[in-house]
Amino acid sequence: MAERLYLYPIWLRIWHGINGILIVILIITGLSLQYSSNEYIRIRFDLAVSLHNISGILLSFNYVFFVIGNFVTGNIRFYILEWKGLADRIFKQSLYYISGMFKGESTPFPVNKDRKFNPLQKVSYIISMYVFVPLVIISGLALLFPEFIIHRVLGFSGIQLTALLHSATGFLISVFLIIHIYICTTGKPVSKNFKSMWTGWHE
Amino acid sequence: MIRYFLIYFLLAMAINAPCSVVADSAEVELPSGFEDNKRCFQCHGQKFYSFENENSGRTERKAMNPNFVYNSQDFYKGVHRNFACTDCHSPDYTTFPHPSELRLEAMYTCLDCHGGDPTYAKFRFEVLDEEFHKSVHSTRHSEDFNCWMCHDPHSYKRMTSGEFKISEIVSYHNATCMECHANSYNFQRISDDIKPELKEIHDFLPNFELHFSAVRCIECHTSKLDTMWVNHNILPKEQAVRNCVECHSTNTILMASLYKYQNLEARKERGFLNSVILNEAYVIGANRNEYLNIISFIIFGLTFVGILVHIILRLMK
Numbered sequence: 001m002a003e004r005l006y007l008y009p010i011w012l013r014i015w016h017g018i019n020g021i022l023i024v025i026l027i028i029t030g031l032s033l034q035y036s037s038n039e040y041i042r043i044r045f046d047l048a049v050s051l052h053n054i055s056g057i058l059l060s061f062n063y064v065f066f067v068i069g070n071f072v073t074g075n076i077r078f079y080i081l082e083w084k085g086l087a088d089r090i091f092k093q094s095l096y097y098i099s100g101m102f103k104g105e106s107t108p109f110p111v112n113k114d115r116k117f118n119p120l121q122k123v124s125y126i127i128s129m130y131v132f133v134p135l136v137i138i139s140g141l142a143l144l145f146p147e148f149i150i151h152r153v154l155g156f157s158g159i160q161l162t163a164l165l166h167s168a169t170g171f172l173i174s175v176f177l178i179i180h181i182y183i184c185t186t187g188k189p190v191s192k193n194f195k196s197m198w199t200g201w202h203e
Numbered sequence: 204m205i206r207y208f209l210i211y212f213l214l215a216m217a218i219n220a221p222c223s224v225v226a227d228s229a230e231v232e233l234p235s236g237f238e239d240n241k242r243c244f245q246c247h248g249q250k251f252y253s254f255e256n257e258n259s260g261r262t263e264r265k266a267m268n269p270n271f272v273y274n275s276q277d278f279y280k281g282v283h284r285n286f287a288c289t290d291c292h293s294p295d296y297t298t299f300p301h302p303s304e305l306r307l308e309a310m311y312t313c314l315d316c317h318g319g320d321p322t323y324a325k326f327r328f329e330v331l332d333e334e335f336h337k338s339v340h341s342t343r344h345s346e347d348f349n350c351w352m353c354h355d356p357h358s359y360k361r362m363t364s365g366e367f368k369i370s371e372i373v374s375y376h377n378a379t380c381m382e383c384h385a386n387s388y389n390f391q392r393i394s395d396d397i398k399p400e401l402k403e404i405h406d407f408l409p410n411f412e413l414h415f416s417a418v419r420c421i422e423c424h425t426s427k428l429d430t431m432w433v434n435h436n437i438l439p440k441e442q443a444v445r446n447c448v449e450c451h452s453t454n455t456i457l458m459a460s461l462y463k464y465q466n467l468e469a470r471k472e473r474g475f476l477n478s479v480i481l482n483e484a485y486v487i488g489a490n491r492n493e494y495l496n497i498i499s500f501i502i503f504g505l506t507f508v509g510i511l512v513h514i515i516l517r518l519m520k
Contacts (some may be wrong), residue, residue, distance in 0.1 A: 009484060033451070033488055036451045036488035037452045085276075108363075146410065164495075175503070175506055
């Protein structure tokens with residue numbers, strides 16, 4: 001029987017749950033605002049604005065909690081990249097996802113106490129949590145306080161560019177979310193990874 | 204703009220330099236009333252004026268009534284810059300002290316000059332007048348509320364000519380409203396009510412300051428009349444636009460008002476807003492870049508197709 005590992009401490013699970021709920025609210029309200037219309041019924045605009053703003057602020061605090069938690073508990077070690085051989089490892093993992101797993105091969109980078117994420121997960125989590133989320137938070141806060149945005153940037157409206165960055169990053173996060181949820185279903189059984197994030201134990 | 208700059212330059216020279224210098228450099232055509240108006244602006248162009256008191260034999264310095272102080276630079280930027288003061292005011296004003304009965308001088312209205320004149324037909328002054336008389340400014344106030352309450356003929360600029368940026372149009376037009384609605388003294392010229400605080404009565408607007416700097420008061424407070432450049436039927440507050448998506452959608456009402464000035468051609472050609480407001484403003488829900496929309500749909504589509512194929516292969520295993 002495989003080793004049973006306690007990989008997801010309670011603080012991380014709480015952060016993850018709150019983060020997931022807020023991200024979903026932000027995506028739904030963000031889409032509703034971006035595609036607001038008189039012709040189709042979506043979330044009422046002012047309600048969507050309030051929900052989006054409140055969720056965004058809560059997400060920002062939650063993100064600070066996540067970063068501090070990572071450093072305090074040492075969880076940050078799972079996000080440190082070893083550059084040497086990275087491309088090979090990513091290729092190997094990708095090959096497993098697109099071919100190996102259908103042939104019954106075992107995962108090339110099994111989870112253990114020092115390796116919570118496979119190389120592909122690690123890179124995508126680093127990009128999403130340390131690039132996309134900070135970007136979406138900073139651009140979102142800037143839109144919340146537009147008086148701090150540079151009025152003109154290279155002849156373009158500063159608000160326009162900030163909004164573009166915000167919605168584009170939000171879009172990429174939503175793509176990440178879809179893939180993230182799908183990849184979580186590749187456990188055996190399908191509910192395995194979801195159960196781990198609920199109990200904290202990887203089995 | 205270059206023309207205005209030249210006029211500024213000449214005015215600055217006229218004020219600061221000896222007359223001979225002005226004469227030498229005055230190759231650019233001056234407003235036709237420029238020379239006649241010099242004498243008026245000598246007193247009415249500043250807060251204090253001096254005159255020779257024939258009775259006392261002294262030169263006296265007095266404060267000008269602030270209601271009668273006009274900025275000459277603003278005047279020469281305005282649409283009436285070619286007028287002499289006495290084209291609209293009595294020629295008797297050329298005497299000093301001014302005869303006291305001139306205080307009761309009747310003022311022209313816009314239609315007195317612009318009504319029925321084919322030169323100004325495109326501005327549709329008659330429709331504008333009809334719209335104004337439907338507005339709360341007309342129906343809830345006496346006849347004292349006339350064009351000049353909002354449009355000072357001494358400085359009025361036509362902002363919808365296409366030469367101004369949207370931000371300049373917003374700033375200029377909103378300043379007209381703020382003149383009374385953000386100024387208790389002016390507000391009480393026509394009302395005994397206490398002026399409500401704009402921020403309080405607009406507390407439903409997220410980011411009040413941004414809204415006030417990006418759109419004009421009249422976008423929400425006037426009836427929509429697509430044939431007019433500026434609608435003058437100011438609606439009762441209960442009828443003002445409060446539904447966010449009126450502006451925040453691709454068929455934003457701003458297309459028929461604020462963005463109309465720069466947008467008519469682009470609208471015909473492209474049918475979406477990016478060409479017009481990309482450089483001027485950002486309105487959530489209104490600014491949708493077609494290309495980014497297509498790219499995002501493609502990426503989403505590929506993601507879902509990839510997942511679907513993966514699921515099928517997993518099931519086939």
